[in-house]
Structures are given as structure tokens and as C-alpha cells.
Amino acid sequence: MRVLAAMSGGVDSAVAAARAAEAGHEVTGIHLALSRNPQSYRTGARGCCTIEDSNDARRAADVIGIPFYVWDMSDQFHEAVVEDFLAEYAGGRTPNPCLRCNEKIKFAAVLDRGLALGFDAVVTGHYAQLRTGPDGLIEMHRAVDAGKDQSYVLGVLTQQQLAHSLFPLGDSPKSLVREEAARRGLQVAAKPDSHDICFISDGDTGGWLGEKLADVNRGGSIVSSDGEVLGEHEGSWRFTIGQRKGLRIGTPADDGRPRYVLDIEPVSGTVTVGSREELAVDGLECIRPLWCGAPPSAPLECTVQLRAHGEEHRAVVVPSSSGFAVTLRDPASGIAPGQACVVYDGTRVVGSGTIAATSRG
């Protein structure tokens, strides 16, 4: 197959591209320039897609022996991912931009352009496994390395997209991937993985949001669940559900125990805080459903994951007109609207939705 290898300059995508080439595919490497103002150097694990990253990807392509180009997707990325991120925070929600990027950029804009140019698939260094199910549909399963599994951020992909995707690393533990990179002579073998949000290079999300949302500064009150005003804040986007630190209330709670953010109301700017017990929810309403195969027709006993690197929760999922409702077997805490709820049947991804509301039943 003619495949497009998306190469970030990191070790995973480099090894993935190398494996695809070794498997006999005709591989072309591309680095996605997603930032409008890329930094020159990568500072450790912060940020991604700097000029240094682009050069690392280029060198990896040289070693693998494949053509290499840089695709400028910065406008599309800004529109689909960065602006969405800001809008969600302004709306009192906690978004996950990596899912939006996969949904709209990596496996959409990039894939569409690749298909139009005559490629058959996009290969990435994501840790996930694809196999064909008994019904002939493509199934996505968690990776062998549970700690590195990225099926959560890929939970937004449809059959159409999966039909043109390759994830060569799903069957390998990360440690072996680094060893393999070294064996293959890839300079990035020892490069640290990138964490945090790629477009906030110093990792200071709060500061970045403060700057960008300065005009939307929904300052307001911090109140208890009884409505008692406890303090003031300068921007509801500073808070996320389940947050304990940085509340700056001043006076301790009556029982002396920590308070947690329970709710963020963006229009009034009201942030409600309460005890850990009050944080627990057992019901979720999810919108914007994206199903990996056929949507479930009946209530589905399954597990759900509610944040990246989060634990699995046993649940029952019932499709609704706007998406699906989730009933958790056991209460969970710190579930933030805006995050993705990815539904699993064992290791298989069933689909995902965006958490719109939580409830205690």
C-alpha cells in the first residue's frame, strides 16, 4: 500500500514509519506543521512540533530511506483544535484537544488529502491495535502496553477512518519500541515523550488561557453547594471539575476538609465547590456520539474511560436521541463536562461521546 507516515519527530512515529516501510509498504513521511509560530527548540517534554521536531522527523525519514515533506496544517489546526479548546473553556467545560485533533486533523484533513493524492492509508505511532471482527468490521482494541494505550484518544475514529489507518506499535511495549529505535539507528531513540498540550509549549495552560480569554474574563463568585458565597475569582476557565488546588478561598471549610470544584457555570461565572462526597457522580449524559462500528441498539453493559490515562468504570450505556446516557455501577469523582467518554467492550472500543452533564441518582 502507499502509506503516509505522520512523523512528529518523536520516537513512536519514527518506529511506526520504519515498521511500515519494512513491511513492504511504499511510505512517504510527513511532518505536520500545526503551530502558527513554531519554536526553534523543544524544551524537554513540553510542547511539540517545533522546528527541532521537524528536523528530527526529517532525519528519521533519511535513516528509514523514505521521502519527507512538511505539511502546513496550521490554519486548519487553529480553527478545529485551538479555537474549539478556547470555546470549550469559555463555556465552562474541560476539553481534550488531542481527541479533536485526531478527529478533525490527523484522521480527517490529513487523511483526506492523502487519499486524494493517491495514498491508501495514514500510519501513526499511536498505541492501539486494529483487527477485523467476525462481522467483517474493523475493530480497535487497547494496546498491549496498558500504560501507553492511546485507544482513548482514538475513540473518535469511525469505520471509514479506521479503514485507512495503520497502528504498527499496538502490539509492543514502549520499552521495546525505544530499543528498536536505537537498533534502527534512529537518533530519537532517547528523546523524551511529549506530554501536555502541544500548542501550549511551556505547559502553563492557566496562563495561556488567561491571555487568550482576557476579553472573556468571566470573573465571578465561588459558592458552596448551599449557595453561600465563599470568595471571588477572575476567570471560570481557571477551574476544572474535581480541582482541589488553587481555589484561593481563604477560609477553610467548616469540617476542615478540602473543597473540590463541583460545577462551573460560565455565563454567571459561578463556581460551586463542595466536599469530596459531593463530587461523586453516577450518571453521564453524552453528546456528539462517534461509533466505531454499529451504534449499540440496546442498553450495553460495558466499561467507560472518562479521561486520558483514567481508570475504567463499569457502566451501562443507553443510546439516546442526542448521544447516549451512561449509568456508572460505582460513583466516580471529578468527571468534567467537555471530556470524552470512551466506551469499551472488553478491550474493544465501541465508540465515544462528549460528556455534557453529570448527575447523582
Place this chain on the structure above:
Amino acid sequence: MTVYLDHAATTPILPEAAAAVTAQLGNVGNPNSLHASGRAARRVVEESRETIARVLGCRPGEVVFTSGGTESDNLAIKGLFWARQAEDPRRTRIISTAIEHHAVLDPLHWLEEDNGVDVALVPVDRLGRIDLTAFREAVESDPESVALVSVMWANNEVGTVQPIADVVAIAHEHGIPVHTDAVQAVGQVPVDFAASGVDAMTLTGHKIGGPYGVGALVLRREVQVTALMHGGGQERDVRSGTIDAPAIAGFATACELAVKHQPELAARLIVLRDELVAGVREVVPEAAYNGDPVSDVLHRLPGNAHLTFPGCEGDSLLMLLDARGIECSTGSACNAGVPQPSHVLLAMGCDDEKARASLRFTLGHTSTSADVDALVGAIGPVVERARAAGLTSRSTS
């Protein structure tokens, strides 16, 4: 077997030039040393200087060797500006054009941002030719304040030859020195330094079949310039640094051959270029030919064919052609490998989309009709694919 159609980026080294470099590499001797080995190396440099001077119509003492076109442009822009301003502090302006190469535009921008210089970039017409009326106005609005003028001899992207004689006439009415970046012009169109009247001229080795890493700034004797490189005082204190005798030997060989063969090469390339343009437009009738359509050395660089393919993205076209072994350029500067819409096309009045949909094909001394045939054969299917991809790229709905 690649089809190389990017001679404006660089061109194969002439075997004679490579031989000259190699021969000199084998000889030890710093041209500044006083002993026999040093003097022998110095002799090679001086003979090279004389050769270049002879073929370009200047005096040997007017040739300053540098590391290439970019350094020569930087030396001209900054060096001339600072020297002229030191003579008369009222000289705070530089007049140039909107279509200069980044090796001229970026020093100008830097002087503007960091040194408070007033830079006026004169517009060009739809063919990429400087607007002489606007140029005259820019000069005459306050001639005492103009430190220098810089106008390229011929544009590297669309090939338009500039009316250098007219620019010089206007600037010299007011005693303003004129610099020209002639890196694309030497060997392609007739270039005579003295006859042109310019005060400073940039040329470089690798564009004319010589080695990389070497070029020259031809500077009229009377012209003062502030050095950028301080050190051992080489090149009359204008450009310090150990003289690269092997590279200069190759540069001089290439320069001599390029100038000698220029009429014959230009005639041959004009024919091939016109065939290329006609051939491509036959297959892709909606392709637009950018720059001056008059096909002679007074108007356009002989090997330059710059075309816009509506509905396609230049970088898709480039990638698809590259996969077929056909090598060309989008002609625009690269920012970390990401093509930016060409400032030259934008200055000529093209919109962003058109600027992104363009490719530059440039022929050179090794080009043959087989190269043209290969491109014409491939361009149809490539444009079709690029068009399909072009429609997907812009929105993310």
C-alpha cells in the same frame, strides 16, 4: 533518472570548475602567507579575480570575494547603508523593491526594525517589473535622505528582467548609489558591470556552475562600505577571513565559461522553455504563465517558466512530480520546510490562492528536450490528482 527542472535553486557544477577546485585543494598555502606556498595560492586567487573582472566588465580591485550571494547582499545593504549614513546622518532611507530575494529583504527588514531605517519597497506591475514612476517618486520625495537603492537584475521566481539602466539613471541624478543582486542574471543574460552603471553587484558561484560557499560583491572603487566581517583585513579590509582559494578558482572558471556561453545557452534555453510552456498549456489549458511573456533576454530569464495551476496546491504538485522523479520548486521561501505564498506573486497582484497554486520550472546548462517531454507527459495526471486534493485541504467541516 531524475528530471531536474530547478536550476534557479542551483545547477550542476561544470566539470571544469570542479576540476579547478580539486586541483587547488591539493595545494597547501594560505594566500596571506608570505612564503612561496602562500604566494602561489595568492596568485591563484588574483588570477581568478582578474578573470572574473574581465568577463563581467569591472576592474579586479572591484571584486570582493565573499561566502556567497547572501553574504554579498548583506554586505551591500548594511555596509553601504552604514557607510553612507556615517558620511551624512540625514541618510536614513533605503529604496528597494517588493520582489527582492530574502537575502535583500531580510537585511532591509532588520535595519528597519533594529536600526530605525526607513525602507521603501517600490511596487511592481503585473509582469513583475519595477514601477519606474513609483520609484522616481520614492527617490524624489526626499533624495537627500536616501542612502542607497537596491534593485535585483532579474527576479529569481518569475524571471522578469528589471530596467536597471533606468533605475541607475534616476538614482544617479541624485548621487545615490545603486546595488543590484545579479545572482540569477550572470550566465543567463548579458551582464556588464561598468556598462550598467551600478555601484555594487552581487554574484554567486553555485548558480552559474561553480561551487557553493563562494560569491562576490563587485564594488566600484569609489564606493565606501562598512565591513561586516572584521579580522585579518583581507579583501582590502572589506571582508576579513582566510581566502578560499580552491572555491575561488572554481568560481572564476565557472564565471568565465558562463559568460562565454551565455548567448548560446540563452538561445537554446529560450527554445526549450517556450516548448515547455506550450506543452504544459496544451495539456492543462487553464495553466497561467506568470511574468513577462516576451521571450527574450531583455525581458525574461531564458530558462524560467513559472506557471499557476488553478485549483491545485503547489506543494501537492511538487510532491506528486517528485514521486515521478521530476524536480521543480514552488519558488517560495521555506519556513521550516513549510511553503509560504510567494511574496513576489503577491506583489504582482496575485491573490493568496493563486500564489499557492504555482510552480517554478527552471532550465539550465544540462537541460534537454527529454526533460521537457517528461514534464509534459506527467503534468496532466499530476494536475488532476492535485486538483482533487486541493479541494479537500482548506476547510475542516
